Amino acid sequence: MSARLSGLPDEWASLDWQPTGIGAALLSWQGASHESWRATTAAGVGVIGKAPRPHAAASAAAVARAAASRAGVGPRMLVVDAASGxxxxEALGPDWRVATGLRLQAPGAVAAVAAARRAFRESGADLPPRDLGAEAQAMIDGFAAAGAELPLTIAPLAVVLPRVRAAVAGGPAPMPCWLSSEMSDIQLGPDGAVLLTGGTTAGLADPLADVGSLLTELAPTVFPAEEAFEIIWGSPHAGALARARLWGVIVDLWVLLRAMQAHALDPESEVGYPGYLMFRTWHAEYPVLTGEIDALIMRAEEGWE
Incomplete structure (x- = not known):
């Protein structure tokens, strides 16, 4: 077995672990945060072992996945070492599928995903605070300190980031939030069941940041923003929608910056980085280049309640 899993209790360490050949997320452009192995218990139960990659500060992800499991919206966790991550x-069966835009257009699918995210927000999970806006700004500052220029396509987003962060400050009380904008962190199962996977972005945050991180992936390709927001949030509200969309811009920028970092760590990777970066750039910069960002900021500042 891998030395990376050697910290497991004996009953688990002794299993015949085989590498899956993939990270816990198939997103080398975002920086796959875990390595994973598959085994089968003496009772015939398939299990997945995960360990954070050396460059990933992902130990908290295991705690988030355990919280999702307890809330009934994540795969069943059998062992969690919060210190090592x-x-x-338990491995999901063959009836489970990674979410896609097409699969989420099935009747009730987005509502089921929204319910799963809401259940996690209401789980009371003990997680560290998470501000993806502050993290995005820190990455921008890090590039500047290293003397690296941001790509011209990202520069307008970096300029507007302080205004966007100011507009979403002072919102709802922080709650446990999944905060992932990746459809690959959603598993769709039999009879409309939904489970959340990944957990590397989870933390205590503005619940509208959680809504915005999902909204930016769903709108406009799956549903129009207004319709998707009402399904996710539970009721229409122009100010709350504007706030969620601004958080979506922050999340898109955060993902772009993480993609740049991941590419720097693995510049020879052939998995999706350039095309993914192009899509995210278009999605994030659209409200900035069209001037819509000003209207969103004004509307968000009018309140969310």
Missing amino acids: ISVE
């Missing part, structure tokens, strides 16, 4: 979870 090593975990073992």
Whole structure:
């Protein structure tokens, strides 16, 4: 077995672990945060062991996945070591599929995803605070300190980031939030079941940041923003929608900057980085280049309640 899983209790460490050949997320452009192995218990139960990659500060992800499991919206966790981030979870069966834009257009699918995210927000999970806006600004500052220029396509987003962060400050009380904007962090199962996977972005945050991180992936390709927001949030509200969309801009920029970092760590990677970066750039910069960002900021500042 891998030395990376050697910290497991003996009953688990002794299993015949085989590498899956993929990260816990198939997103080398975002920086796959875990390595994973598959095994089968003596009772015939398939399990997945996960360990954070050396460059990933992802130990908290295991705690988030355990919280999702307890809330009934994540795969069943069997072992969690909060200190190392090593975990073992029950493998999902062949009836489970990674979410896609097409699959989420099935009747009730987005509502089921929204319910899963809401259940996690209401779980009371003990997670560290998470501000993706502050993290995005820190990455921008890090590039500047290293003397690296941001791509011209990202520069307008970096300029407007302080205004956007100011507009979403002082919102709803922080709650446990999944905060992922990746459809690959959603598993769709039999009879409309939904489970959340990943957990590397989870933390205590503005619940409208959680809504915005999902909204930016769904609108406008799956549903118009207004319709998707009402499904996710539960009711229409122009100010709350504007706030969520601004958080979506922050999340898109955060993902872009993480993609740049991941590409720098693995510049020879052939998995999706350039095309993914192009899509995210278009999605993030659209409200900035069209001037819509000013209207969103004004509307968000009018309140969210």
